[in-house]
Each structure stands twice: as C-alpha cells, then as structure tokens.
Amino acid sequence: xxxxxxxxxxxxxxxxIYALLTVGLVLVFRATRVxxxxxxxxxxxxxxxxxxxxxxxxxxxxxxxxxLICAFAFGGLAYRxxxxxxxxxxxxxxxxxxxxxxxxxxxxxSAIGAAVPFLAGSQPINYSIPLPGWxxxxxxxxxxxxxVIAFAVMVVVVVLIGQGTMRLPLGLRMRxxxxxxxxxxxxxxxxxxxxxxxxxxxxxxxxxxxxxxxASAELDPSSGNNLGAALFPxxxxxxxxxxxxxxxxxxxxxxxxxxxxxxxGGNWLSVAPYFFxxxxxxxxxxxxxxxxxxxxx
Amino acid sequence: MTRIGKPDxxxxxxxxxxxxxxxxxxxxxxxxxxxxxxSAGAGSSTSPSAGGVYHVGASMILxxxxxAYGANMTGxxxxxxxxxxxxxxxxxxxIQLDTADGGLVASSTIQSLKTLVSQDHDIVVGGLLPxxxxxxxxxxxxxLKTTVLEGSPIGQDVNPQYSPLFYGGGGPIYPADAYxxxxxxxxxxxxxxAHPRIGLIYEISSATVAYGNVxxxxxxQNGWDLVDTESxxxxxxxxxxxxxxxxxxxxxxxxxxxxESNFAFIKALQAAGVKAPIIANQGGPTAQQLQQLAYPGLYxxxxxxxxVGNSPVVKQYLARVKQYGGGAxxxxxxTQYGYVQAQIIVAVLQKCGADxxxxxxxxxxGGMHSIPTGGFTFAPVSYSKADAGGFPTSAFYTWxxxxxxxxxxxxxxxxxxx
Numbered sequence: 001x002x003x004x005x006x007x008x009x010x011x012x013x014x015x016x017i018y019a020l021l022t023v024g025l026v027l028v029f030r031a032t033r034v035x036x037x038x039x040x041x042x043x044x045x046x047x048x049x050x051x052x053x054x055x056x057x058x059x060x061x062x063x064x065x066x067x068l069i070c071a072f073a074f075g076g077l078a079y080r081x082x083x084x085x086x087x088x089x090x091x092x093x094x095x096x097x098x099x100x101x102x103x104x105x106x107x108x109x110s111a112i113g114a115a116v117p118f119l120a121g122s123q124p125i126n127y128s129i130p131l132p133g134w135x136x137x138x139x140x141x142x143x144x145x146x147x148v149i150a151f152a153v154m155v156v157v158v159v160l161i162g163q164g165t166m167r168l169p170l171g172l173r174m175r176x177x178x179x180x181x182x183x184x185x186x187x188x189x190x191x192x193x194x195x196x197x198x199x200x201x202x203x204x205x206x207x208x209x210x211x212x213x214x215a216s217a218e219l220d221p222s223s224g225n226n227l228g229a230a231l232f233p234x235x236x237x238x239x240x241x242x243x244x245x246x247x248x249x250x251x252x253x254x255x256x257x258x259x260x261x262x263x264x265g266g267n268w269l270s271v272a273p274y275f276f277x278x279x280x281x282x283x284x285x286x287x288x289x290x291x292x293x294x295x296x297x
Numbered sequence: 298m299t300r301i302g303k304p305d306x307x308x309x310x311x312x313x314x315x316x317x318x319x320x321x322x323x324x325x326x327x328x329x330x331x332x333x334x335x336s337a338g339a340g341s342s343t344s345p346s347a348g349g350v351y352h353v354g355a356s357m358i359l360x361x362x363x364x365a366y367g368a369n370m371t372g373x374x375x376x377x378x379x380x381x382x383x384x385x386x387x388x389x390x391x392i393q394l395d396t397a398d399g400g401l402v403a404s405s406t407i408q409s410l411k412t413l414v415s416q417d418h419d420i421v422v423g424g425l426l427p428x429x430x431x432x433x434x435x436x437x438x439x440x441l442k443t444t445v446l447e448g449s450p451i452g453q454d455v456n457p458q459y460s461p462l463f464y465g466g467g468g469p470i471y472p473a474d475a476y477x478x479x480x481x482x483x484x485x486x487x488x489x490x491a492h493p494r495i496g497l498i499y500e501i502s503s504a505t506v507a508y509g510n511v512x513x514x515x516x517x518q519n520g521w522d523l524v525d526t527e528s529x530x531x532x533x534x535x536x537x538x539x540x541x542x543x544x545x546x547x548x549x550x551x552x553x554x555x556x557e558s559n560f561a562f563i564k565a566l567q568a569a570g571v572k573a574p575i576i577a578n579q580g581g582p583t584a585q586q587l588q589q590l591a592y593p594g595l596y597x598x599x600x601x602x603x604x605v606g607n608s609p610v611v612k613q614y615l616a617r618v619k620q621y622g623g624g625a626x627x628x629x630x631x632t633q634y635g636y637v638q639a640q641i642i643v644a645v646l647q648k649c650g651a652d653x654x655x656x657x658x659x660x661x662x663g664g665m666h667s668i669p670t671g672g673f674t675f676a677p678v679s680y681s682k683a684d685a686g687g688f689p690t691s692a693f694y695t696w697x698x699x700x701x702x703x704x705x706x707x708x709x710x711x712x713x714x715x
Contacts, residue, residue, distance in 0.1 A: 002545040009569065010537035017534070113364075122365050123626040124560060126589045135568070140545035142537070142569050213534065217561030222365060226532045258538040266528035266539070267501050 005140035007262040011254045012147040013216055016154035018234045019250035020209035021227060023158050024202030025235050026246045030165065031174040031198035034083070035240070037105040040228025041112035042078065042199075043206025044221070046071030047214055048120050050207065051127060060130050064211075068204050075203025076196040082108055083199070084192060109228060117221040124220035129211070150212040157205055162243040174198060230257075233273040237280055237287050245289030252276070351392045351646055351653065353378070354413030355424035356399030356406060363401060363531045365557060365629075370425045370448060371396055372618060372625020373635020379621035381643055388651040392643070395419055399426065401502075401531075403433020410434060414441045420655045421645075421662075423466050423638045425449055425631070428504035438462055444659045446641065448634045450686060451504045456713070458685035461663050465687035466641060467634035468579050468600060471504035471554065475511035476712040477691050478552055478576045478598055483519070485693070485706065486574050486596065487550060496548030496573065497526045498539075500556040500580070508554045508578070524548050531556055540565035548573045555580040557629075563590055579691075583628040584703050587696035596695045596706070600674055600688040601633045605703060610672040637670055641678055641687070644668045675709055684713055 021039050028036045050067025057063050086104040131145040165171035176184040177194040184191060210223055217223075234253040238245025253273055260272035280287070355374060357367030371394070378392045386392065395417045397409035406426065413419045425448035431438070432453075438445050439460060446466025447454060454463045456470055468474075487493050495516050499505040509526065516523045525546035527539040536558070543551070543566060551573050555562065559581050566575075567590070574594030581597040582590060584605045604611050604627055614636060618627040625632045645668075646653055649661040668678040676690035693706045 003542060006541035006545055007538050009541035010535045010539075013537060014535045117365070117368060118624065121624060121626065122368055123628065124557065126560065126586065135570075137570065140541045142541050142544075144568060216535065216537070217558075217564065220365070220557075222363075222532065226534055229532075230534055257535075261527075261529070261533075262538050262542055266530055266533065269530050269533055 002140045003262050005138070007255075007258045009140065009142045010258045011251070012143065012151045013212065014254035014257065015250050016147075016150035017209045017213050017227065018231050018253050019154045019158060019247050020205045020212070021231045022235045022238065022246035022250055023161055023243060024205040024209075025231075026238075026241060026243055027161060027165070027174075027198050027205075028195075028202050029240050030178050032101075032195045033178055034101050034105065036199075036202065037102070037228065038078075038109035038112065039202060039206050040210070040224035040226070040231070041109040042071070042075050042203040042224075043208075043210035043227070044116060044224030045074055045112060046203055046207025047210035047219060047223070048116060049074075050211060051125060051214075051219060052120075068207060071203045071207040072200040075206075076200035078108060078203070079196050079199035080192070084195070109225065113221065113225050116224075120221070122221055124218040125214070127211075127214040127219040129215045131215075146212070146215055150215075153208060153212075157208065158243060158247055161201070161205070165243065170194075170197065230270070230273075233277045236277055239287035239289040242287075242289035245287060248288055349386075349390045351387065351390050352417055352419045353392055353394050353642055354410075354417060354419030354422040355394055355396045356409040356413065356422060356426050356430075357396055357424045358400055358427065359396065359398040361400065363557075365626075366425055366631050367396075367398070368623075369625045369629045369631040370635040370638075372622035373632035373637075374423070374639040375635075376614075376617040376620070376622040376625070376632075377636050377639035377643065380617045381639075383621075387643055387646045388653075390651060392646070396424070399424065399430055401427055401429055403430050406430030406434045407437045410437055410441060410443075410445075414443045414655075419443070420653060421446070421642060421658050423448070423642060425467070425634070427502060428454075428471070428507075429502050432503050435459065442659075443655050444662055446638055448631070448638065449502075449504055451507055452686075453507075455685040455687075456683075458682050461659055464641075464662060464680060464685045466638040468630065468688065470686040470688075471508040472511045473686060473689065473712040474554065474578045474598065474691075475508045475515060475552075477710045478578065479512070479515045479519070480712070481596070481598070481693055481708075481710050482550060482552070482576050484708070486576065486594075487521075490549060491520065493521050493549040494524045494547060495521045496524060496543050496546060496551040497553070498543070498551060498562065499528050499554040500558065501528050501530050505554045505556075512552050529558065529562070531558070533558060536562045536565035537568070540569040540571065544569035544571045551575045553577045553581065560586045560590070563592060563595070567592060576693075579630050583630075584694075584696075585628060587694070587703065588701070591696065591698050593698050594695070596693045598691045598693055598710075599630075600691050601630065601637065602673060602675075603694055603703060603705075604628055604633065608672070613671075614673065633673075637673055637678070640670055640673070641668055676711075689713065 025036050025039050049070045050063055053066050054060050054063035083101055083104050087101045134145050136143045173189045174194050177189050177191040234249035237252050238249030256273050256276045260268035357370055359367035378394055382391045395413055397412045399406040399409035413422050421444045423446035427449045428451040431447055444462050446464050448467035450465045450470055452470045452472040455465045497512050499509045525543050553575055555577055576596045578598050584603045604614055615627050645662045649658050675692050678687045680687055690709050690711045692709050695704055697704045
C-alpha cells in the first residue's frame with residue numbers, strides 16, 4: 001500500500017508536464033500534420049526567457065506574462081523563419097507531411113539545445129515560483145501546492161485549447177487548413193499564419209510545462225530535450241490528433257513511469273512506457289483516440 | 298493526403314530539401330559534438346609530437362542528456378592547458394587538446410579512442426571516459442597501447458591496476474567511495490546507533506552500481522538494516538515517487554552516489570518529508586546548492602576543495618576557468634576533474650620531455666607515484682600498481698544551517714587505507 005501511495009505522489013505533476021507538452025504537439029499536428037520534435041526545446045527557451053525576466057523585474061507574475069508573450073513570438077517566428085522555408089511550398093506552407101519538416105524540428109531542437117548553454121550558461125538554476133507553501137500527506141502520498149496548481153493550469157489549458165479548436169473561428173480554420181488545405185485556401189484561410197499561430201501556442205504551453213518541471217527540480221539546458229524525449233509515448237498512446245487523447249496519454253505515461261521506478265527500479269523508467277505503448281498499439285494501432293488516417297503518415 | 302501545388306515541380310524540390318535538412322542535422326550534431334574543444338585538424342603530427350605541439354586526446358560525453366559532463370570536463374582541461382600554453386607551454390611546446398564524442402557506451406567510446414589515437418596521433422587520452430564505456434573498450438585500449446586517464450573509473454580498472462595503461466584521472470574510485478563514506482559515517486554520523494536503518498540512492502552506471510553493491514555488503518557486515526534502494530537514470534524527469542518511497546521506508550541515514558540530478562533528487566526528498574542525514578559522494582551538491590537546499594545533515598565527500606572562498610588555489614582555478622574554460626561551470630565537480638586531469642598530464646609531460654612519445658608517456662606516468670596539485674586535492678595524486686586510482690583521500694563538507702556557512706569537517710579519509 002505504501003508503494004502505491006508513493007507511486008501516486010509523482011503522478012499529478014508529471015501528468016501536468018506531459019499533458020501541457022503533448023497538447024502543444026497535438027495542436028501543431030492538427031494544424032500542420034507535422035510531428036514536432038522541438039516541443040521541449042521551445043518550452044526551454046520560453047522558460048529561460050521567463051527566468052531572465054523574473055531576475056530583471058524581481059517579480060514572478062509580470063515576468064511570466066512577458067515570458068509567455070516572448071515564447072509566443074519565438075514559437076511563431078521559429079516556424080515562419082525556419083520550418084516554413086523547409087516545407088517549401090509557399091501556397092501550402094502550413095500543411096506538410098514532409099520528412100524535411102520533421103527533420104527540421106529535430107535540427108531546431110538540437111540547435112536550441114546547443115545554443116542555450118552557450119547563451120545562458122550550463123549551470124543548473126535553482127528555480128522557484130512564489131506559491132503557497134502548503135503540503136498534504138496521507139501515508140506515503142504527498143501533494144504540494146506546485147502539484148495542484150500545475151495540474152489545475154494544465155486542465156485549464158487543455159480545456160481552452162480543446163474548446164478553442166472546436167468552437168473558435170481560428171480553431172475551425174486550423175482544422176480546415178490541416179484536413180483540406182487547398183479547399184481552405186479557396187476560402188481565404190492563410191495556412192502559413194495558421195501554422196505560425198499553432199507553433200506559437202505550442203511554445204507557450206511548452207513554456208508552462210518546463211517552468212513546472214523547473215520549479216519541481218531545477219532549470220538546466222538539458223531539461224527541454226529530456227522532457228521532449230520522454231513525452232512521445234503519451235502522444236502516441238492518446239493518438240496524434242486528439243486533445244483528450246493527449247491528456248489520457250499523459251496520465252498513463254505518468255502512471256507507467258512512476259509504477260516502473262517504484263515497483264521495478266530506476267532502470268525501467270524509459271523502457272516501461274515503450275513496452276506499454278507497444279502493447280497498446282498492438283491492440284489499438286492508432287492509440288486510444290487517434291484517427292486511422294493520420295497513423296499512416 | 299491532399300496537397301496544394303504542382304507535384305511534378307515539388308517532388309525534386311522536396312528531395313533537395315530533405316538532403317539539405319539531413320545535412321543541416323549532421324552539421325548541427327557535428328558542431329555540438331565538437332563542443333568547446335579544439336577540433337582535431339588534418340595534418341596532425343605523429344608521435345613524437347612535432348612542430349612544438351603535444352597532442353592530447355579527450356574522449357567526452359558531448360551529446361545526449363549527459364552532454365553537460367563533456368562541456369564541463371573540456372572546459373576544466375582547457376582552463377589549465379591554455380593557462381600553461383599562455384605561459385610558455387611545457388618543455389617549450391604547446392598542448393593541443395583534441396576532443397571526440399565518446400558518449401556513454403562502449404561502441405562510441407571505442408570509436409572516439411580510435412579517432413584520437415590513430416587519426417590524431419594523441420600521445421595520451423584523457424577525458425571523462427565513463428566506466429560504462431571503458432569496460433567495453435579495454436581490449437581496444439590495450440591494442441592502441443595508449444595511456445588512458447579515466448575521469449570516472451571503476452575499481453576493476455585501477456585497484457589494482459588492470460594494465461600499465463589505466464589510470465584514474467578524476468574522481469574517487471566508486472567502490473572506494475563506498476568505503477570512505479562508510480568509514481566517515483561510522484566515525485562522525487552513525488554514533489551509538491548499532492542497527493540503523495539505511496537508505497541507498499545511486500545513479501545507474503557501471504561504477505555507481507558497483508558503489509551500491511559495496512554499500513549493501515558493508516551494511517550487512519555492520520548489521521545495518523537496508524530499508525530502501527533507489528536507482529535512477531541520467532535524464533530522469535521526476536523523483537517524486539522514489540522520494541516518497543524513500544520517505545515511507547523511514548531511513549535513519551541515506552548513502553548516495555549522485556550525478557547532476559542530485560539537487561532535484563534532494564529537493565524531492567525534502568518535499569516528501571525526508572529528514573535523515575545524507576552522506577553523498579562528489580557528484581553531490583555544489584557549495585551553492587548546499588546553501589540553497591539548507592538540508593541539515595547533508596555531508597558531501599570531496600577529493601577536491603570546494604571552489605569557494607579566497608584561498609590562492611581556488612582563486613587561481615576560478616580565474617583560469619573564467620578566462621580559458623569556454624563557459625564551463627567552475628562549481629561543477631566535473632570541471633574540477635578536467636582541471637586536475639590536465640594538471641596530471643602537464644606534470645607527466647614535463648618529466649617525459651620534449652620528445653615524449655606514447656610509449657614514453659606510459660613509462661613516465663608509471664614511475665610517478667605522487668603528483669602535487671598545489672592544494673587543489675586533499676592529497677597529491679598517487680599512482681601505484683596496487684592502486685592507480687590517483688585520488689584515495691577525501692574530506693567531507695556540510696552546510697551548517699545554524700551559522701549559514703560551508704564547513705569542511707576536520708578529518709581526512711583514505712581508501713585503500715595505508
């Protein structure tokens with residue numbers, strides 16, 4: 001029983017971090033059909049910008065707002081200046097299944113991973129967010145204010161993005177640009193701008209994820225790549241294009257990882273999610289909520 | 298999938314793009330792999346090093362989740378080599394550091410060693426050379442007949458010496474760490490508690506698994522109750538569950554062999570309510586992190602001085618890393634490994650002479666039983682066939698939360714005991 005309680009202690013925060021990152025991935029995939037390997041790296045840039053602003057302003061919340069605005073701009077520009085030219089087709093810049101774009105996201109992640117230590121130093125930063133200091137314990141189960149607030153923020157973000165893509169005109173344009181780009185173009189949907197906005201939003205939610213991670217551990221240049229590499233099972237479990245699926249995938253990934261380290265040992269941390277993913281994909285090849293047409297890509 | 302555009306025109310363009318992106322990817326990775334080290338240029342000299350240059354190789358982890366190790370180790374080595382070069386070099390010759398990405402596994406370590414020795418003609422190879430890589434590269438090292446200085450050695454390589462080519466070039470030897478920590482704990486921490494409950498934490502590598510096994514053996518010998526063992530991989534994103542499990546086991550004392558994740562793990566232990574004294578190895582917190590954690594009873598074993606304060610050796614080190622270290626973190630113990638490894642290499646080259654070759658370097662280092670570090674380590678680096686680890690002596694530091702100061706505890710601990 002104590003092991004179960006201990007296992008569950010890590011789940012809320014990990015779920016929040018993974019869900020925030022994967023919802024950004026789903027958003028980009030919905031708008032562009034591109035699997036974005038640079039999600040963690042974009043979040044890392046936003047987190048470092050927020051940290052520097054926090055140091056300059058000596059206040060977290062204004063720094064957070066400005067940091068998220070900067071992350072929004074950086075995400076959009078990263079797409080417009082780097083990924084859009086790689087996708088090449090000016091008429092259909094936002095809807096590409098090109099391997100080149102996929103590799104471009106890997107290059108971008110590697111470049112950011114190399115640039116951050118150069119620009120901000122390689123020293124890990126003891127990062128803290130001014131939150132209420134309360135903790136709740138029941139047996140071996142621990143919950144603190146960071147766990148609860150990160151989870152709550154994640155739920156709000158997921159609901160906003162989920163509802164936004166379903167109900168807002170921008171969300172409808174995103175889906176149109178992704179599903180029928182040529183037809184969307186006939187209806188004056190600017191696919192480039194749609195893709196830019198999706199990347200910008202993904203950078204913002206990625207920033208929130210890395211900040212939550214940094215507050216629980218530390219902020220260091222490897223955070224982005226570590227998180228980025230860890231979350232793909234969540235994305236594939238849920239299905240590449242499902243908002244609710246990414247949330248379920250994040251919960252499952254957090255549960256599987258936590259159970260693996262508690263019951264099997266630390267060397268199962270990165271292996272166990274892939275075993276679980278393999279088992280799920282044998283039964284449901286498109287993940288729990290994915291649509292078959294996308295898994296063929 | 299519906300597409301816009303003219304397929305007949307787009308197809309070749311897409312192929313070109315793919316090629317370009319693959320090229321860019323390869324280029325980016327190559328740049329990352331080069332890190333802060335000087336590249337091994339074409340036309341490198343053959344042994345003995347000609348043209349007024351000693352070629353020294355370093356196999357580092359320069360990519361992946363542990364890439365910070367390589368950056369810091371390179372920075373530490375360059376800090377001392379460039380300082381020496383700026384002051385006339387060694388025996389009138391400059392030292393050129395060639396780096397290669399050896400990664401964490403044997404295959405990439407072997408490749409890096411072959412590149413450094415066969416292609417760049419380096420007369421000695423240092424660097425981090427993690428135990429997991431070196432274990433599989435033993436026969437390669439023997440075949441290359443080049444001395445290696447392991448930054449993260451395992452006892453089987455150096456205690457006793459596996460071959461005249463193997464030397465410790467960084468931290469204490471991991472099983473020796475376990476003995477030193479246990480002796481310290483018995484003398485200073487576990488006083489009057491005959492059957493304490495012990496927790497064990499270690500990062501997963503060949504060396505630290507060996508450390509864990511020795512702690513388990515010593516716990517059994519001493520009648521200690523090992524109540525929980527937690528191991529973790531480099532790059533682990535959350536320690537909350539493992540910390541909660543450790544808290545539930547209610548250890549009286551915790552032994553730990555950490556890596557860069559030490560701060561995150563200890564933070565998670567604090568969040569889970571763990572208050573047991575922690576005896577950590579050199580990979581434990583930096584002095585600044587000790588202050589930030591303010592964890593009462595956190596003891597860190599160190600073969601090197603903490604780079605804080607105003608002592609001349611610390612001031613020299615900090616100034617050189619700042620000037621020549623290429624952005625390496627001077628507070629990181631791996632940077633210190635690199636710095637002292639460079640000190641060892643320079644000392645051997647001085648004795649080896651201007652015509653130093655690979656073979657001559659090996660015979661020279663084999664005869665150097667005590668290499669001074671100017672107070673950077675708590676004892677001179679010592680090599681013998683019985684123990685070629687180099688760093689048998691450690692001190693322990695803690696953060697005194699009542700005075701808010703870093704405290705070095707009075708006694709030194711040595712293993713093997715003379």
